[in-house]
Amino acid sequence: MTYPTALKLDDGGRLLITWSDQVTWSYRVRELRDACPCATCREKRNTPPADPFALPLLSKVELEPLRIGGMKPVGNYAYSIAFSDGHDTGIFTFELLRELGAEVSTS
Ligand SMILES: [Zn+2]
Numbered sequence: 001m002t003y004p005t006a007l008k009l010d011d012g013g014r015l016l017i018t019w020s021d022q023v024t025w026s027y028r029v030r031e032l033r034d035a036c037p038c039a040t041c042r043e044k045r046n047t048p049p050a051d052p053f054a055l056p057l058l059s060k061v062e063l064e065p066l067r068i069g070g071m072k073p074v075g076n077y078a079y080s081i082a083f084s085d086g087h088d089t090g091i092f093t094f095e096l097l098r099e100l101g102a103e104v105s106t107s
Pocket residue numbers: 036037038039040041042087089090
């Protein structure tokens with residue numbers, strides 16, 4: 001099983017993860033946030049909007065660029081990611097992280 005060996009935020013606010021098999025993957029924060037595997041977010045994604053003609057009001061926090069506030073290892077299989085919108089209950093397994101993002105070509 002591959003596991004992260006280094007985490008970094010680049011200047012554009014992207015997350016860079018270097019993996020034990022020597023590849024580096026780049027992630028947009030929004031992409032990670034949208035893929036949040038916690039029960040609340042899964043439910044939200046599966047529920048269609050109540051009124052398709054209404055535009056939900058965005059809070060000030062939602063209008064600001066989303067950032068990663070912190071990442072904590074969970075066991076030896078996942079990271080919990082805290083986002084700047086205050087959401088921090090998502091546990092991103094290494095497996096899920098390898099399905100998201102894009103490989104950074106080093107050549
Ligand atoms: Zn979530």
